[in-house]
Amino acid sequence: xxxxxxxxxxxxxxxxxxxxxxxxxxxxxxxxxxxxxxxxxxxxxxxxxxxxxxxxxxxxxxxxxxxxxxxxxxxxxxxxxxxxxxxxxxxxxxxxxxxxxxxxxxxxxxxxxxxxxxxxxxxxxxxxxxxxxxxxxxxxxxxxxxxxxxxxxxxxxxxxxxxxxxxxxxxxxxxxxxxxxxxxxxxxxxxxxxxxxxxxxxxxxxxxxxxxxxxxxxxxxxxxxxxxxxxxxxxxxxxxxxxxxxxxxxxxxxxxxxxxxxxxxxxxxxxxxxxxxxxxxxxxxxxxxxxxxxxxxxxxxxxxxxxxxxxxxxxxxxxxxxxxxxxxxxxxxxxxxxxxxxxxxxxxxxxxxxxxxxxxxxxxxxxxxxxxxxxxxxxxxxxxxxxxxxxxxxxxxxxxxxxxxxxxxxxxxxxxxxxxxxxxx
Amino acid sequence: xxxxxxxxxxxxxxxxxxxxxxxxxxxxxxxxxxxxxxxxxxxxxxxxxxxxxxxxxxxxxxxxxxxxxxxxxxxxxxxxxxxxxxxxxxxxxxxxxxxxxxxxxxxxxxxxxxxxxxxxxxxxxxxxxxxxxxxxxxxxxxxxxxxxxxxxxxxxxxxxxxxxxxxxxxxxxxxxxxxxxxxxxxxxxxxxxxxxxxxxxxxxxxxxxxxxxxxxxxxxxxxxxxxxxxxxxxxxxxxxxxxxxxxxxxxxxxxxxxxxxxxxxxxxxxxxxxxxxxxxxxxxxxxxxxxxxxxxxxxxxxxxxxxxxxxxxxxxxxxxxxxxxxxxxxxxxxxxxxxxxxxxxxxxxxxxxxxxxxxxxxxxxxxxxxxxxxxxxxxxxxxxxxxxxxxxxxxxxxxxxxxxxxxxxxxxxx
Numbered sequence: 001x002x003x004x005x006x007x008x009x010x011x012x013x014x015x016x017x018x019x020x021x022x023x024x025x026x027x028x029x030x031x032x033x034x035x036x037x038x039x040x041x042x043x044x045x046x047x048x049x050x051x052x053x054x055x056x057x058x059x060x061x062x063x064x065x066x067x068x069x070x071x072x073x074x075x076x077x078x079x080x081x082x083x084x085x086x087x088x089x090x091x092x093x094x095x096x097x098x099x100x101x102x103x104x105x106x107x108x109x110x111x112x113x114x115x116x117x118x119x120x121x122x123x124x125x126x127x128x129x130x131x132x133x134x135x136x137x138x139x140x141x142x143x144x145x146x147x148x149x150x151x152x153x154x155x156x157x158x159x160x161x162x163x164x165x166x167x168x169x170x171x172x173x174x175x176x177x178x179x180x181x182x183x184x185x186x187x188x189x190x191x192x193x194x195x196x197x198x199x200x201x202x203x204x205x206x207x208x209x210x211x212x213x214x215x216x217x218x219x220x221x222x223x224x225x226x227x228x229x230x231x232x233x234x235x236x237x238x239x240x241x242x243x244x245x246x247x248x249x250x251x252x253x254x255x256x257x258x259x260x261x262x263x264x265x266x267x268x269x270x271x272x273x274x275x276x277x278x279x280x281x282x283x284x285x286x287x288x289x290x291x292x293x294x295x296x297x298x299x300x301x302x303x304x305x306x307x308x309x310x311x312x313x314x315x316x317x318x319x320x321x322x323x324x325x326x327x328x329x330x331x332x333x334x335x336x337x338x339x340x341x342x343x344x345x346x347x348x349x350x351x352x353x354x355x356x357x358x359x360x361x362x363x364x365x366x367x368x369x370x371x372x373x374x375x376x377x378x379x380x381x382x383x384x385x386x387x388x389x390x391x392x393x394x395x396x397x398x399x400x401x402x403x404x405x406x407x408x409x410x411x412x413x414x415x416x417x418x419x420x421x422x423x424x425x
Numbered sequence: 426x427x428x429x430x431x432x433x434x435x436x437x438x439x440x441x442x443x444x445x446x447x448x449x450x451x452x453x454x455x456x457x458x459x460x461x462x463x464x465x466x467x468x469x470x471x472x473x474x475x476x477x478x479x480x481x482x483x484x485x486x487x488x489x490x491x492x493x494x495x496x497x498x499x500x501x502x503x504x505x506x507x508x509x510x511x512x513x514x515x516x517x518x519x520x521x522x523x524x525x526x527x528x529x530x531x532x533x534x535x536x537x538x539x540x541x542x543x544x545x546x547x548x549x550x551x552x553x554x555x556x557x558x559x560x561x562x563x564x565x566x567x568x569x570x571x572x573x574x575x576x577x578x579x580x581x582x583x584x585x586x587x588x589x590x591x592x593x594x595x596x597x598x599x600x601x602x603x604x605x606x607x608x609x610x611x612x613x614x615x616x617x618x619x620x621x622x623x624x625x626x627x628x629x630x631x632x633x634x635x636x637x638x639x640x641x642x643x644x645x646x647x648x649x650x651x652x653x654x655x656x657x658x659x660x661x662x663x664x665x666x667x668x669x670x671x672x673x674x675x676x677x678x679x680x681x682x683x684x685x686x687x688x689x690x691x692x693x694x695x696x697x698x699x700x701x702x703x704x705x706x707x708x709x710x711x712x713x714x715x716x717x718x719x720x721x722x723x724x725x726x727x728x729x730x731x732x733x734x735x736x737x738x739x740x741x742x743x744x745x746x747x748x749x750x751x752x753x754x755x756x757x758x759x760x761x762x763x764x765x766x767x768x769x770x771x772x773x774x775x776x777x778x779x780x781x782x783x784x785x786x787x788x789x790x791x792x793x794x795x796x797x798x799x800x801x802x803x804x805x806x807x808x809x810x811x812x813x814x815x816x817x818x819x820x821x822x823x824x825x826x827x828x829x830x831x832x833x834x835x836x837x838x839x
Contacts, residue, residue: 004630006485006529010521015497019449041447042775080706084696089761091768093695110772137706144665144712144734151560151664250662253553286490298546301554321554353495360497363516367448368779 015359018393021372023386026215028223030199035376035386038210039369045114045208046370047218049105049121050381053196054098055171056312057231060188062180066138067192068098073134075127080134083120092117100172101311102381103197111209118221125197125225130189142181153249153256153422154321160247161258164418165240165315172310198229203380207373235312244419255327255423259334260317261416266309266382272395273407274307274316280346280354280404281305281337281412282318284361288337289318297333299326311383316411324424331419338417341408345401358396427784427800430621431792434629436637437609441788441797442624443616445781451520451617453513454785455527456793458612459605460507461584462577462723463643470584471593473504474548475601479511481540484533489526496522504582507722508793514782517618521627528631531611534602541595552587560663564730564831571655572671572726572829576648607638612792616785648673648724656830660837665712666733668742669831671726672822674718678794683806684818685718685727690766691758691815692716692729692749697765699749710737710745722794726829727822739832750823757816770807 024036054064072094073080087094092109094117105124109117149155159175166173204222206214240262263274282289282305289303303320322330366372379388429443461472479502480489493500498515500523513523556562565581573579584590613632615624651673675681693700693716700714714731733742777783784800791799 004634006525009486009492009525010519012492012496012522013516013518015516015518039447040779041445042779044772044775044779081697081702084702085765088695088697088769089765091765091770091772093772108772108776110775113768137709140709140734141705141712144732148560148664148712148732153558251558253558254550284494286494294547295543298543298550301547301551321550321558323550323553353491356497357494360494360499360516363449363497364499364514367450367781370779 012356015356015363016397018359018362018366020390021366021369021376023376025386028204028219030223030226032199032202032204032222032225034204034206034218035373035380036210036215037207037369037372037376040208043111043209044370045109045111045210045214046206046373047107047109047114048205048373048377049222050203050205050377051103051197052101052201052231053103053192054101056101056233056235057196058171058234059191060183061174062176062184063188063192064103064196065098065176066135066184067189067196068096068103070130070134070138070189071128071193071197072096072124073138074129074131075123076129077127078123079131083124086120087117090116094121111214114214115217118217122221122225126227128193130186130193132186135184135186135189139181139184142176143178146176146178146181151250153251153254154319156247156249157256157258157319157420157422160245160420160422161260161317161418162315164243164245164420165260165262166313167236170236171234172313194227195230198227199225201229201231205373205377205380207369240418242416242418245421247420247422248424249422252424253324254321255324255421257320257322257327257330257334258317258420259414259417260315261411261418263307263309263314263316263411265311265314266379266384266388270407270410271309272392273399273403274411275392276354276358276396276399277341277404277407277412278305278307278316279358280350281341284357286353286357288340289320289334292333292337293320293322293330297326297329299323299330299333309382311381327421327423335414338408338412338414341412342405345405351399351401355396355399359393362393362396427778427788429788429797430625431797432625434608434633436633436635438632438635439612439792440625440628441612441614441792442619442621443614443784443788444619444621445617445784448617448781449517450514450781451517451523451615451619452782452785453515453520453523453527454614454616454782454789455511455531456612456614456789457509457511457606458610458642458793459509460505461580461582462506462645463605464577464580466577466580468589468593468597469580470548470552470582470590471597471601472509473582473584474544474590474593475598476502476504476509476511477544477548478536478541478598479530479534481537481544482535483530484535486526486529489530492522492526498523506578506582508790510786510789512782512786520617520619524627524631527613528635531606531608531632532635534606536595536599538595541598545590545593548590549587552583552590556583560661561667561833564669564833567657567659568669568671568726568728568829568831571657571831572651572673573648575646576723577645578648578721578723578725603638605640607640608632608635609637610640612789614785614789614792616788617781645723651827651829654825654828654830656832658832658834660834662836663833665735666739666835667833668729668731668733668739668746670729670746671829671831672827674725674727674822676724677720677722680806680809681818682718684810684814685822687763687766687770687807687810688753688815688819689716689718689727690769691753691762694766694769703749704731704745708745709734710742739834750819753815753819754823757812757819760812763810763812763815767807771804774804
């Protein structure tokens, strides 16, 4: 029996290896690529269809989001309720969503029911009719929800920040408005659907207890889908300028503080360094911003820094909701943390901590076939290869302080950031 | 079927071990049998504040988070009315780090004045962020104090008022720790890539010498049956008028709990549910409406929450909700609807067991309720519910006398 050494604790083993998902890549009869990750202990399956059909391809603002929602609200033979009921009946979840770049259809189902549900998905892909009353319903409910959302400081702050970063006519920058919802017409939706939901811009991701019988039913349905797309990509280039926006609000206890700037997509040479750097700054519980603003000073419940990345760009942000009496001090501390990263190299001890934290985080993100499928989908749909995951993990393992400091000087200068405050005047 | 070993250490710590060799991770879940229901009415919010203090370091470990992050792990905690629950998820190689950390803070937590003061401020900011700075953020405060007169469920876990937190004293924290944070008042679950016998030895090594405190559970006053409708109307700066209804139900271990959960799913789980189709989509009486159960161990609440669009008023909304409830009381639900909801529950049980952390949290929770093996009987409990049960329970709970009604109206602007 070992003596208990409570002072030093057990030895911490460095995580050197992350077991990468085994991705089986194949194509369906119609040429649609499939990224297939099979395994797990439960008889569950996730199937995700990703179409390059988001905002960058819109002929009119908000049309990709409306198409996403409404394509499951009526087909030639089934009304909205029938579609919803036939999926719910099998205990499955079918979600349509958009991440700005893409339209996604995601199915979570027990393995035994997949065969019954795929024909419904096929109807949605081939025979959506966008009934007028469903469109009006969507417009009305979206406007009601927008009003509810606009009563929250955090929502206003997010909208202001992303609009300032990308510009109010950019696909990643423009915001929904009541007028935009009201302006959606059935013809816009039909056009977006027919020109952007096709087999030649579709990628399929599957995870869970996949076997040949499941692959066969996928090929018999999704593999037979045929529609040629006719797309125009529209990405205006607009630099973000440093600016300060201050907005009043009815919520008088706290102020939402945001900083941000335009960055780049995942294929950029500085992406890995920024990913690491932003983790140090505000990406985990032990981060510099959390230690300073929350754990040392108690200004906020949560402060966070992160990167949102898309196919054609990305941005960096810091967010904190702080008590009104702490606004000036919080801003001062945030700026001093940014300057610190520019001026001083990160110490070895913190480098080791963040490397180990991120390696453990990769293990977590890649635990089980459903999570693995999500990671692979996120990479591939952002224009990266499957093996870029190994490159990313390798880059974290070998990150050096000089690269981080150079990135901080290039991207984190507080004078170059956009600043947003929503709260008490 | 989730298999596990169960042991009780000589100091009273209950231990459950579940092996799952399919994951490279190990989850540790440590549940303490203390929640906001164990607080004094004039010192509320303390159990949750104390959860924050547990991260301020212990005798041999100045900071809880650094070693777990160095080990490649993550950790967090939550507090509710009934329990305080801490969990760590770490790479299997470094699993012993979690045992070291959790045992050291159970054994000998540090109480430093600065750390205590900072966490009070953090929790006051959390109070503002979740309850004061958002529309309807005080709804749960109002609804629980309306529904409960006796039972300590009458205040929310965050606390009645921020002053209870900012006024608390470090001596309260010390007393709270020695009373509640002892091995005989805790349940430890290990799940993941472990060998059960070796794991038990390691647990005994780290936790075995923590003294048993002879914990005595406070006997709570149970809530008497409600005999008349409670109602409150609030005028506030809100984006839309809103209705909150709370009906008393049975506790978590009662068979009617499962029936209530099924009724809430029939009303609002999924896009084919009754509320979604009838009240939201077709009639547009609501812009959002949902039904759910509070899920507490002692008798809880069945809650209906709806936001009204501009052109509708609360009377129309209330009439429509009651019409739906009367429909179930008179006609129950169809066999197909019941089957649909059972399929959904079956699915969500399967999906929840994908994650080793979820399994650890659930095992600890069911052990706390009285028997960890309940984890393997949940599907049966739901499957046993019949359309007759649905009608019987609806008739029992959806009455005016059993109803707590909270209405938000827009404040007239000056």
